[in-house]
Amino acid sequence: MAFDIELKHLPAVRLAGLPHCGPYPTIGPIFQELAGLIPEPSWVEVEGAAMIGHDNPREVAPEKLRSHACFIVSEGFAMVPPLEEIRYPAGKYAVMTVKGPYAQLPEAYRWLSEEWFPASGERHRDLPAFEAYLNDPSDTKPEDLITEVRLALKG
Template identity: 75%
Template sequence: MAYEVEIKEMPAVRLAGLAHKGPYPSVGPVFQKLVSLIPEPSWAEVEHAAMIGHDNPRKVPAEELRSHACFAVGEGFVIFPPLAEIRYPAGKYAVVTVKGPYEQLPDAYRWLDEDWFPASGMEHRDLVAYEVYLNDPMNTKPEDLLTEIRLPLQG
């Protein structure tokens, strides 16, 4: 399946993330723990949920995959252990919007990495792609979920 890629200039993003090791689809409980760690007054600084998958699931065994369940947060958000601060700089990103269940995301990543990117003529930045959840799976039907995959590019 082919996807549409938009090249976008994106602002810098500051993420507060909670580490996870294991299959990417098993990150749900980590998001629940992340939610429970954020004190009520800090929610004003939370922008959206995101996830970083640090490893390629076609090359790393599922039980060894490293990821972070994250919230994009403002500069006023105090990041405290066990949360990690992860920053993505402003710049050019290849963005793929996936509509539908999260089970479609591995195919979109594979296509972006193996089909689109090699033919694009673009250069990759030294950062892994990350995904941004544009709506809430708690009150959105799986077929209506919207997820952006953001791949950092040079230039």
């Protein structure tokens, strides 16, 4: 299966996140905890949800996978513990759009890392890819979910 990739120049991204350790699909409760830590007036500073997977699930045991549940936030957002600030710089990104259930994301990542990237001629920045969720799974049918996987590139 192939996925659509666009090379884009993206602005810098500031994330407010909470760490998670375990299988990536079990991160849902961490997103709920994250939402509970943000007081209502601050929601105007939240621009969307994202997840960072720090490990390759084909190389690391599921119970040891490290990730962060995050919200993309504006510069005006007040970062308070236990929230962790994570930043991605502006620059060139490979953006893979995945439409449909989150269950297809492992195959999308496999394709990105094993097929597209080696053939692309691009060079990777030393940052893990992150997923930006463009709609809400609580009110969107799985087949209509849209996720962008954003991979930072050099150049």
